[in-house]
Each structure stands twice: as C-alpha cells, then as structure tokens.
Amino acid sequence: xxxxxxxxxxxxxxxxxxxxxxxxxxxxxxxxxLDAISILIVVAVVKAALVxxxxxxxxxxxxxxxxxxPHSYVFKTATNRLGLWLFLLSDGFLFAGLLVVRSNLLGLxxxxxxxxxxLVVTSVLxxxxxxxxxxxxxxxxxxxxxxxxxTVITFIMGLGFLLGVVFVEWRTAAAEGLTPSFGSVAxxxxxxxxxxxxxxxxxxxxxxxxxxxxxxxxxxxxxxTAEKHFPIEAAAVYWHFVDLVWIFFYPALYLIGKP
Amino acid sequence: xxxFWRGLVTFLIGAVVGYALGVILEGTVTGSMKFNAPxxxxxxxxxxxxxLAYLGGKHSTIFxxxxxxxxxxxxxALLVTLIRALSGKDVFGPFFFTEPAWVLGGLVGxxxxxxxxxxxxxxxxxxxxxxxxxxxxxxxxxxxxxxxxxxDHKVIGVQYTVLALILLCxxxxxxxxxxxxxxESGLQFLKENVNVFGQNGPQLYNTLMxxxxxxxxxxxxxxxxxxxxxxxxxxxxxxDMAFPRLNAFSFWIAVPAGVLLLSSLFLxxxxxxxxxxxxxxxxxxxxxxxxxxxxxxxxxxSILGSLNILVxxxxxxxxxxxxxxxxxxxxxxxAASIISLTATQMIxxxxxxxxxxxLLGMGFFDPAQSGNPVLFQHLFWFYSHPVVYVxxxxxxxxxxxxxxxxxxxxxxxxxxxxxxxxxxALVGFLVWAHHMFAAGMNEYLRVPxxxxxxxxxxxxxxxFFSWVATIWQGKLVxxxxxLFVLGAIVVFxxxxxxxxxxxxxxxxxxxxxxxxxxxxxxxTIFGGFVFPFFAALYYWFPKATGRRMNETLGKIHFWLMTPxxxxxxxxxxxxxxxxxxxxxxDYDPALGLDATHLVLxxxxxxxxxxxxxxxxxxxxxxxxxxxxxGNVWNSRSPEWQVPSPMPTHNYDQPFEVVGxxxxxxxxxxxxxxxxxxxSDAAGKH
Numbered sequence: 001x002x003x004x005x006x007x008x009x010x011x012x013x014x015x016x017x018x019x020x021x022x023x024x025x026x027x028x029x030x031x032x033x034l035d036a037i038s039i040l041i042v043v044a045v046v047k048a049a050l051v052x053x054x055x056x057x058x059x060x061x062x063x064x065x066x067x068x069x070p071h072s073y074v075f076k077t078a079t080n081r082l083g084l085w086l087f088l089l090s091d092g093f094l095f096a097g098l099l100v101v102r103s104n105l106l107g108l109x110x111x112x113x114x115x116x117x118x119l120v121v122t123s124v125l126x127x128x129x130x131x132x133x134x135x136x137x138x139x140x141x142x143x144x145x146x147x148x149x150x151t152v153i154t155f156i157m158g159l160g161f162l163l164g165v166v167f168v169e170w171r172t173a174a175a176e177g178l179t180p181s182f183g184s185v186a187x188x189x190x191x192x193x194x195x196x197x198x199x200x201x202x203x204x205x206x207x208x209x210x211x212x213x214x215x216x217x218x219x220x221x222x223x224x225t226a227e228k229h230f231p232i233e234a235a236a237v238y239w240h241f242v243d244l245v246w247i248f249f250y251p252a253l254y255l256i257g258k259p
Numbered sequence: 260x261x262x263f264w265r266g267l268v269t270f271l272i273g274a275v276v277g278y279a280l281g282v283i284l285e286g287t288v289t290g291s292m293k294f295n296a297p298x299x300x301x302x303x304x305x306x307x308x309x310x311l312a313y314l315g316g317k318h319s320t321i322f323x324x325x326x327x328x329x330x331x332x333x334x335x336a337l338l339v340t341l342i343r344a345l346s347g348k349d350v351f352g353p354f355f356f357t358e359p360a361w362v363l364g365g366l367v368g369x370x371x372x373x374x375x376x377x378x379x380x381x382x383x384x385x386x387x388x389x390x391x392x393x394x395x396x397x398x399x400x401x402x403x404x405x406x407x408x409x410x411d412h413k414v415i416g417v418q419y420t421v422l423a424l425i426l427l428c429x430x431x432x433x434x435x436x437x438x439x440x441x442x443e444s445g446l447q448f449l450k451e452n453v454n455v456f457g458q459n460g461p462q463l464y465n466t467l468m469x470x471x472x473x474x475x476x477x478x479x480x481x482x483x484x485x486x487x488x489x490x491x492x493x494x495x496x497x498x499d500m501a502f503p504r505l506n507a508f509s510f511w512i513a514v515p516a517g518v519l520l521l522s523s524l525f526l527x528x529x530x531x532x533x534x535x536x537x538x539x540x541x542x543x544x545x546x547x548x549x550x551x552x553x554x555x556x557x558x559x560x561s562i563l564g565s566l567n568i569l570v571x572x573x574x575x576x577x578x579x580x581x582x583x584x585x586x587x588x589x590x591x592x593x594a595a596s597i598i599s600l601t602a603t604q605m606i607x608x609x610x611x612x613x614x615x616x617x618l619l620g621m622g623f624f625d626p627a628q629s630g631n632p633v634l635f636q637h638l639f640w641f642y643s644h645p646v647v648y649v650x651x652x653x654x655x656x657x658x659x660x661x662x663x664x665x666x667x668x669x670x671x672x673x674x675x676x677x678x679x680x681x682x683x684a685l686v687g688f689l690v691w692a693h694h695m696f697a698a699g700m701n702e703y704l705r706v707p708x709x710x711x712x713x714x715x716x717x718x719x720x721x722x723f724f725s726w727v728a729t730i731w732q733g734k735l736v737x738x739x740x741x742l743f744v745l746g747a748i749v750v751f752x753x754x755x756x757x758x759x760x761x762x763x764x765x766x767x768x769x770x771x772x773x774x775x776x777x778x779x780x781x782x783t784i785f786g787g788f789v790f791p792f793f794a795a796l797y798y799w800f801p802k803a804t805g806r807r808m809n810e811t812l813g814k815i816h817f818w819l820m821t822p823x824x825x826x827x828x829x830x831x832x833x834x835x836x837x838x839x840x841x842x843x844x845d846y847d848p849a850l851g852l853d854a855t856h857l858v859l860x861x862x863x864x865x866x867x868x869x870x871x872x873x874x875x876x877x878x879x880x881x882x883x884x885x886x887x888x889g890n891v892w893n894s895r896s897p898e899w900q901v902p903s904p905m906p907t908h909n910y911d912q913p914f915e916v917v918g919x920x921x922x923x924x925x926x927x928x929x930x931x932x933x934x935x936x937x938s939d940a941a942g943k944h
Binding site: 071075082083087089090091093097100101180189191193195196217218223231 | 385386387388393497498501502505562566567569570573574575600601602603604605607608612615616619620621622623625628629630631634637638641
C-alpha cells in the first residue's frame with residue numbers, strides 16, 4: 001500500500017508536468033502563429049491553476065485540524081502553512097503590480113528578445129518545479145536520500161535559470177541595444193520594464209535557491225522526518241510560487257504584443 | 260544619573276571627533292576649511308550617536324541595533340564608493356557620499372540593525388538545523404524589558420505604542436514649527452538666508468511639511484500595531500501571537516525604518532509633500548531617497564505584522580468563539596490587516612521604481628522616455644487610499660468596543676457592525692483614483708470612482724447608526740476614555756460629512772490641493788485614530804500597568820484638545836474654500852487670511868500643550884498612578900476578568916465563549932467562562 005501510494009503520487013507529478021510542458025509549447029506556437037492574446041491569458045491561467053493545485057497543494061489550507069492541541073506539530077504546521085500562503089498572497093501583489101506597470105507602459109508593445117532563449121529558460125524553470133515536487137513527495141514518504149537527490153537537480157536547474165537570465169539573456173539584450181535607461185518617445189521604456197521584471201523575479205529565484213540550500217543542508221543533518229518537514233514544504237511551495245510568477249511573466253515579456 | 264552623565268560625555272567625545280574629522284575631510288576634498296559645513300555637523304552627530312549607541316549597546320537591543328545600523332550604513336556606502344572609484348565615476352557627492360552609496364548604505368544599515376541586534380538569532384539557528392525553545396525566559400524585567408527583544412506580545416504591544424508616541428511627538432514638533440511660520444503672511448523665521456542642514460528656510464519648510472505627513476503615518480501604523488498586538492491575543496484567549504518571532508521582527512524593523520525616514524532631514528531634505536509624486540521626486544534632493552527607503556522598510560513591518568494578526572485570529576481563537584462572537588475590535592483589525600497585507604506592496608513598488616529611476620535612469624515616470632507619471636499615482640493611491648481605512652478601522656473598532664461598556668447597553672446591530680468593517684475594506688480597494696480627478700487621467704474613469712467613493716458612506720453610516728442607537732437611552736458614565744470615544748464620534752462625523760465634496764468630481768476640482776483637504780483629512784484621522792487611540796490608552800492602561808491614569812489630568816487633556824482641534828480643522832476648511840493652497844510656505848496677505856491663520860496656530864499650540872499634559876500623566880502614572888488591578892470598567896471582555904497586569908503567558912485558565920460579547924445590562928448573561936486550569940486541559944506538563 002505504502003509503495004503504491006508513493007508511485008501514484010510520483011505518477012501524478014509526471015502527468016501534471018506533461019500537461020504543463022504541452023501548454024507551454026502551445027503558448028509558444030500560438031504566439032508565433034496567431035495574434036490571440038486572450039488565448040495566451042487563458043493558457044497561463046490554466047497552467048497557474050495546475051501548479052497551484054497539484055504542485056503547491058493549495059487545498060491543504062482547507063484541511064481539518066487532525067490535532068487541536070496548539071502545541072502539537074500538526075497544529076503548528078497548519079498555522080505556519082496559512083502564514084506562508086498569506087506571505088505569497090502579499091508577494092503576489094508585488095508581481096501583479098509589475099504586470100500593471102508593464103501593461104500601462106508598454107501596452108501591446110513588447111521587448112524584442114531572443115524567442116528560443118526565452119523558451120529554454122522557461123522550460124528549465126518548469127522542469128525544476130517537476131523535480132522539486134518529486135523531492136517533496138519522496139520526503140513525505142520518508143525518503144530523505146531521494147529528496148536530497150531531487151533537490152540538487154532542482155537547485156542546479158534553478159541556478160541555470162538564474163545565470164541564463166542574468167548572464168545570457170541580459171547580455172544578449174544589452175548587446176542588441178536594450179539597456180535599462182534605453183528609451184525615447186518612440187520606443188518607450190521597454191528596457192526599464194524588461195530589466196525590472198526579470199530582475200525582480202531573478203531576486204526571488206535567488207532567495208529560493210538559498211532556501212533550497214538551507215533545507216537540503218538540514219536534510220543532510222537528519223533534521224526532517226516523513227511527519228515533520230514543514231520547512232521542506234515551505235521551500236517547495238515557495239519554489240513553485242517563483243515558477244508560478246514566471247508562468248505569467250513569460251507571456252507578458254516574450255509572447256504578448258509586437259516588438 | 261551616573262549613567263546619564265557617562266552617556267553625555269561619550270556623546271560629546273564622539274561628536275568632537277566626528278566634527279574634527281568632517282572639517283578635515285571637507286578641507287581635503289574642497290581645499291578650504293569651513294567650520295559650519297554640513298558634512299562636519301552630520302559626522303559629529305553620527306559619531307556622537309555611534310559612541311553613545313556602543314555604550315548603550317552592552318545593555319540593550321535598541322542601542323546595539325542602532326550602533327550596527329550606523330556601521331552598516333558606512334560599510335554599504337563605502338563599498339559603493341570603492342566600486343565607483345574603481346570604475347572611474349564620481350566618488351563624493353554633496354553629502355559626502357554619492358546618492359547610490361547612500362541608498363545602498365541605508366539598506367545595508369537597516370539589515371545590519373536586524374542582524375546586529377540579535378532579533379534573528381533564533382531564525383539563524385533554525386537555518387542551521389538547531390532547535391530553540393518555543394518561548395524564552397524573560398531575561399529582563401522592568402524598563403529593560405522594553406528596550407530589549409521580547410517575544411511576549413504584550414511587551415511588543417507596549418514597544419509599538421511607545422515608539423508611536425515618540426514619532427507622534429516628532430511629527431507634531433515638525434507641525435508646530437511650520438504652523439508657527441504660517442501664523443502670519445510673509446516669511447518670519449524660515450527665511451531665505453537661514454541655513455539648517457544645508458537647507459534654507461523655505462526648503463526646510465518643505466522638508467518639515469513633507470516629513471510631518473509620513474512620520475505621522477508611520478506613527479499611526481505603529482500605534483495601531485501596538486493596540487492590535489496587545490489586545491488581540493488577550494481577546495482571543497491565546498497565549499501569544501501565532502508567530503512570536505515574526506512579531507518581534509515586525510516591531511524591531513520599524514526602528515531602523517524610523518531612523519532612515521528621519522535621516523532625510525539631514526541629507527538635504529525633500530520638497531515633494533508626503534506623496535513623493537514624480538517628476539518632483541525624481542528631481543528632489545538626496546533626502547527623498549532616505550524617505551523612500553524608510554517607508555519601504557516600514558512597509559515590511561506593516562505587511563508582516565498584519566500577516567501575523569490574520570493568522571492569529573484564524574488559528575488561535577478560544578473554544579466557542581465563532582466568527583460572530585468575536586469582539587468588534589478583532590473584526591475591524593482583520594479588515595485593516597487584509598488591506599495592509601496586500602496593498603502595501605504597491606506603495607513599495609511605486610517608491611522602488613522612483614529609486615531605480617533616480618539611480619539607473621530607468622524612465623518609468625519620465626514622459627521624455629515615454630514613461631507615465633500618472634502610473635505612479637495609480638500605484639501610490641492603490642495603497643495610500645485603502646491605508647486610511649487601515650488607520651481608522653481599528654479605531655472605529657475601539658469605539659464600538661468601549662461604547663457598550665460605558666453606556667451599559669448591548670451594542671446595537673453587532674452583525675452589521677462586524678460586516679461593515681469588511682465592507683469598508685473591500686470598497687476601499689475600488690476608490691483610489693478619486694485622488695486623481697485633477698491629475699489628467701482618463702476622464703471617463705472619474706465617474707465610476709466618484710460613485711465607488713460615495714459608496715464608502717454606506718458601511719460607515721452603518722457604524723454611526725449603531726453608535727447612536729447604542730448611546731440611545733443608555734446609562735452613560737463618562738470617564739476620560741469615554742470622553743475620547745464621544746469626541747471621536749463627533750470628530751469622525753465631521754470628517755465623514757466633509758468627505759463627499761471631495762469625492763464629487765465637480766466640487767473636488769475646486770477643493771483639490773487646498774486647505775479644505777487638509778482639514779477634512781485631519782478630521783477623519785483624528786476621529787478614526789487619534790481620539791480612539793487615546794481612549795484605548797486611558798482604558799487599557801490599568802491592564803498593562805495595574806495602575807490607572809489621573810482622571811483630572813485626563814479631562815484637562817480632553818477639554819483642551821477637542822475644542823482647539825475642532826476650531827483648527829474647521830478653520831482649515833474655511834480658509835481652504837477661500838483659496839488657501841496647501842503645502843505652501845507663504846501666502847498673499849491680500850487673501851485676508853492672516854487673522855484665521857493666527858487662530859489656527861494658537862489652536863495648534865493648545866493641542867501641543869494638551870499632549871504635553873497627556874505625556875506627563877502617562878509617564879507619571881506608570882509608577883505613581885492609583886492602583887487598579889481589578890475589573891475597573893466593569894467590562895465583560897475576557898482580559899478584564901483576571902487581575903492586572905497580565906502574567907507573561909496570559910490566562911492561567913483557558914476560557915470558553917458561552918454568550919454574546921456585548922450583552923451589557925442583560926441579567927445573567929455571560930460572555931466567557933473560565934474552564935479547567937491550563938495544565939489539566941492540555942493533559943500534560
């Protein structure tokens with residue numbers, strides 16, 4: 001029973017990942033072939049819903065308390081979880097604000113960026129979320145080694161995303177003349193918006209990486225068990241949140257509008 | 260006394276060293292020795308302060324933190340300066356360091372405060388996989404408890420309140436300075452030839468006027484957090500907040516935020532008003548950056564504090580306390596917390612964008628780069644309008660909380676009052692652009708925002724009807740706390756009634772940017788926050804100290820403050836309608852407003868005197884007030900059912916909610932009932 005549970009949870013992760021991958025590729029081709037912003041928004045919302053439910057397990061907020069003693073680990077975990085989600089809600093307003101800035105300043109204009117590079121970094125982040133989910137699932141079954149292995153993969157991919165954005169994407173963009181203070185009445189503050197959005201997101205990726213390192217290191221020391229590992233859940237949910245943000249930022253920066 | 264002299268000597272030695280260093284540095288850079296140089300005075304202040312903080316830091320978190328903040332600021336600024344030197348850019352600016360150096364320094368300083376003072380010690384241990392006990396033993400007692408880190412929500416509540424009162428005095432002092440200047444047309448003492456902190460008189464006026472706004476706003480946010488922190492766990496029957504460490508963090512981060520905010524006064528000031536609109540703020544002196552940073556860091560305090568309150572209310576209610584049996588104060592705090600949890604991000608973003616625009620030339624708000632200054636106003640007001648509901652909601656909660664106690668009658672329409680707080684909060688998110696009727700936004704947006712704004716009157720009206728119906732045929736007793744509640748109702752009514760003319764587009768276009776707005780705003784905030792805050796202080800003072808404040812002095816405070824305040828704000832609205840523009844240092848004598856302005860200034864002084872009376876009463880009563888350890892107000896609320904002051908972990912016995920919270924005067928009704936002792940209930944220990 002136990003192992004069946006584990007494999008079905010892992011299998012679900014794979015299925016969701018396939019959905020997300022297909023939707024991302026769809027998004028890419030919709031943007032190239034059609035000029036349909038509404039479809040792009042719908043696809044992004046569907047992807048976000050999948051991540052929220054299957055990777056971030058938002059339904060856990062609604063679970064009944066198994067233990068009403070306020071000093072028990074179970075009760076405290078539910079409290080911590082609510083705090084974590086409220087924090088993400090607050091942070092979500094920051095990113096929503098950035099999207100407002102983007103749509104107000106650029107409208108149907110978008111930065112002229114390397115499409116392939118965009119798809120690659122997006123895929124890297126998406127795949128890292130898959131491994132994160134895998135790691136957390138293994139941990140909840142008590143497999144510390146499996147968790148550590150998958151976290152290392154997540155970490156490497158996250159680092160790849162971060163370096164890809166900051167050292168490849170930014171450099172490419174700058175080489176093509178997109179600088180932070182670039183702007184005139186004709187072109188608009190495209191550069192400012194691009195560096196602002198990617199920079200703010202990259203900052204969150206960086207904090208996510210630090211968070212991943214901390215839980216990986218503590219798992220190595222044997223701090224967590226199958227029952228008691230809320231910090232791992234928090235790190236995973238935060239990591240998926242960073243992915244969730246990118247699910248909206250990717251179309252906003254690369255797909256919607258014309259360069 | 261001995262430690263006072265030691266502190267003074269340390270400060271003076273530091274100041275002399277700093278001054279000498281400043282003169283030498285400035286001499287080397289500019290080639291001429293000047294003895295009234297701003298750099299030298301700033302360094303003198305800093306060094307004296309640092310020396311004092313180092314001395315005090317051995318004994319208290321607050322001084323240790325401030326010491327590290329100064330060190331961190333210099334470290335951050337030096338790092339940027341070094342990088343600039345290596346890349347061949349300007350190394351020195353008008354305030355010694357360049358602007359980027361000050362900005363990074365300010366940020367590093369705030370972080371250094373947090374790391375250096377030891378507030379995050381437990382978190383750092385957790386990161387390294389080391390467990391710590393849920394609660395630490397209180398290491399300090401008496402006064403020392405309040406200048407050190409404590410995880411007890413009651414201590415944190417008092418810390419917040421005291422910091423709020425300090426900032427209230429600072430902001431009030433600023434107001435007195437520029438109110439004095441305004442007593443007569445023409446420039447009296449803030450003249451062109453004055454030079455204070457590198458600013459001439461009118462520039463200093465602008466800085467003080469702008470800082471008055473934001474210092475008061477931060478003070479209000481801290482005062483609210485003080486009330487909510489102290490009261491919510493007590494009312495819920497919880498041992499503490501849901502996250503005690505986050506709670507302490509939220510308070511302590513407000514200290515470096517306050518320092519950053521006030522440091523703008525010494526770094527050139529700024530002349531934008533509290534709103535910091537671009538393009539003014541993109542051209543203002545360096546002080547504006549410190550202002551932005553200070554507000555940004557204070558925002559963390561606000562966000563994390565409200566997060567903690569929401570989680571505490573959802574998770575830690577006593578048995579039987581269903582949503583419709585919570586005290587109204589909790590309902591209104593929840594409504595306020597929802598706003599500050601989410602909307603605060605927008606002002607943070609708006610201010611960050613201006614910081615970036617100034618540092619990196621990103622043209623978000625620069626029309627020459629096709630940026631949009633109106634975008635700033637949207638982001639700014641998306642927070643700054645709802646936040647006025649954050650200011651007033653807990654205060655309105657206090658009114659609903661205290662009225663039944665002193666009218667000895669049930670609160671009228673509990674459900675409606677509870678829901679009206681949420682109603683105000685939610686409608687509050689939809690009204691922000693009424694601040695922008697004159698800003699050049701799309702004209703078709705004006706009408707929907709006008710109607711949504713007028714809609715706020717509906718839930719607010721519900722509250723008023725409830726208060727009036729609660730007072731109706733009640734057996735009113737009027738100790739000072741009740742006087743302030745009644746004063747709050749009158750003043751808030753005046754603020755509320757003067758609102759619709761600003762919400763209505765046709766009248767607002769005339770009233771925009773006049774003293775009418777200033778008068779209206781002060782009425783709403785005094786009615787919604789200041790009066791209820793004082794009521795709460797008089798009312799819960801015995802709970803915190805076991806003593807009560809002097810009633811005679813309290814009544815002097817009330818009867819001095821209320822009439823002068825009403826004359827002040829009504830006078831402001833009057834001159835506003837006659838054409839007095841807000842935020843200006845001087846006005847045309849031909850307007851014929853000199854006499855009214857003089858009256859307003861006198862009223863301002865009377866309010867200041869009343870606050871001085873209050874402060875004396877407050878400080879004196881802590882040690883020498885009349886003993887009051889029982890249920891002094893004959894309240895039904897759980898915190899008054901146990902002796903004052905509260906023990907560290909609140910209730911020895913848990914309670915269960917068995918009735919309605921406000922059934923005053925109904926025989927045999929009970930709100931809470933204490934059950935078995937805590938150790939029995941938990942079944943262990």
